[in-house]
Amino acid sequence: MRLNGEIYDGEDGVEEEQKHVVGYALTLKKKNSFLKPKFERLARSVNYCMALSLVNLCQMLSSIRCNKGILFVAIDLNRPLSDQGPFDIILHKLLGKEWCEIIQDYRQTHPEVTVLDPPDAIQHLRNRQSMLQDVVDLNLSDFCGNCGKVGVPRQMVIKKDPLSIPDEVTKAGLKLPLVAKPLVVDGSSKSHELFLAYDQFSLSELEPPLVLQEFVNHGGVLFKIYVVGDAIKVVRRFSLPNVSKSKLAKVAGVFPLTRVSSAAASDDDADLDPGVTELPPQPLLERLAKELHHRLGLRLFNIDMIREHGTRDIFYVIDINYFPGYGKMPDYENIFTDFLLSLVQSKYRKRPAN
Ligand SMILES: O=P(O)(O)O[C@@H]1[C@@H](OP(=O)(O)O)[C@H](OP(=O)(O)O)[C@H](O)[C@H](OP(=O)(O)O)[C@H]1OP(=O)(O)O
Numbered sequence: 001m002r003l004n005g006e007i008y009d010g011e012d013g014v015e016e017e018q019k020h021v022v023g024y025a026l027t028l029k030k031k032n033s034f035l036k037p038k039f040e041r042l043a044r045s046v047n048y049c050m051a052l053s054l055v056n057l058c059q060m061l062s063s064i065r066c067n068k069g070i071l072f073v074a075i076d077l078n079r080p081l082s083d084q085g086p087f088d089i090i091l092h093k094l095l096g097k098e099w100c101e102i103i104q105d106y107r108q109t110h111p112e113v114t115v116l117d118p119p120d121a122i123q124h125l126r127n128r129q130s131m132l133q134d135v136v137d138l139n140l141s142d143f144c145g146n147c148g149k150v151g152v153p154r155q156m157v158i159k160k161d162p163l164s165i166p167d168e169v170t171k172a173g174l175k176l177p178l179v180a181k182p183l184v185v186d187g188s189s190k191s192h193e194l195f196l197a198y199d200q201f202s203l204s205e206l207e208p209p210l211v212l213q214e215f216v217n218h219g220g221v222l223f224k225i226y227v228v229g230d231a232i233k234v235v236r237r238f239s240l241p242n243v244s245k246s247k248l249a250k251v252a253g254v255f256p257l258t259r260v261s262s263a264a265a266s267d268d269d270a271d272l273d274p275g276v277t278e279l280p281p282q283p284l285l286e287r288l289a290k291e292l293h294h295r296l297g298l299r300l301f302n303i304d305m306i307r308e309h310g311t312r313d314i315f316y317v318i319d320i321n322y323f324p325g326y327g328k329m330p331d332y333e334n335i336f337t338d339f340l341l342s343l344v345q346s347k348y349r350k351r352p353a354n
């Protein structure tokens, strides 16, 4: 809420003239990883910024007070949402149909509040088939001149009968090894239990509903592209090692994938091949993020992307996550603060003057 002219004396004793209230509905784990004290302080702070002013026809730089004034307020799930606030923005990542309905109704009755993001758009990412459909539709095979190609590994969905998997895989012509992923991503640890299958017969041991996706050798490095509105940031992460032809010929069975480390793969990691670690070209990342932002109707997400080993410019998107672990994104405090401020500012610009 913007309280123009009202003097609010914050906890730190600093006067603030405007408050922008961000209501949040997050799990405790998410609150702790995202709403860190440094971020809350920065978003709320009053600081000094430079502005141009005309004095005696000379342009001079002067210092003016810039008020960020963003306050985060926890939404009480035991009380009607409409009785709380008023909010400028709502940030949420909670599961369940009930919450979806609450937030959907609230968007109808409170169009003045920016809800990040619409529940139906989030729902699209809760299924590993639909989440990648927009990348397929983009048809980025010849996308920004010579800057690279972006696709999705070949995959199929197995809805029910595990015994039918070997035949279905043969019919679809999928190449081994295959990554088996639970179809639904519901935030549970089970939805992140993945398997690597070296032969198609062992796939019958798995529990549908599943997505079976071709494993793409990528040299053990993955790119996480974080999107916050129009801003993007890419980081490297360690991933799974390549599977050689000889290993594939020798090994049979399905093996659980250990959850990939969230440790950053940095340029300092001595034995990493520069051809593997080189970040994807910025124009490609910008175009991909912008297209997905519009097609998915989401402002907060990240994209897991890998580069096919032995190529410079063939990339695959393997996963898209709603409101991911931004606490691990470098400089997220500033990026998020600017994003939230841009949302409130654009709202006031749109509002007709009295
Ligand atoms: O917990 P974190 O910080 O590792 O964040 C998880 C994400 O990690 P990332 O930022 O991509 O490294 C994680 O990304 P991955 O699926 O591991 O690529 C998911 O977004 C996960 O949410 P959910 O369990 O799918 O609902 C995210 O979990 P929540 O924090 O949303 O519970």
Ligand SMILES: Nc1ncnc2c1ncn2[C@@H]1O[C@H](COP(=O)(O)OP(=O)(O)O)[C@@H](O)[C@H]1O
Binding pocket: 153, 179, 181, 185, 191, 192, 193, 194, 213, 214, 215, 216, 217, 218, 222, 238, 239, 240, 257, 260, 304, 306, 318, 319
């Ligand atoms: N098609 C693939 N080819 C190679 N590695 C993959 C593929 N799919 C997933 N992986 C590896 O498995 C990890 C987890 O898969 P992902 O689809 O991102 O699921 P989650 O939602 O649990 O993160 C990835 O970070 C990557 O290391």
Ligand SMILES: [Mg+2]
Binding pocket: 304, 319
């Ligand atoms: Mg992932």
Ligand SMILES: [Mg+2]
Binding pocket: 185, 319, 320, 321
């Ligand atoms: Mg994921």
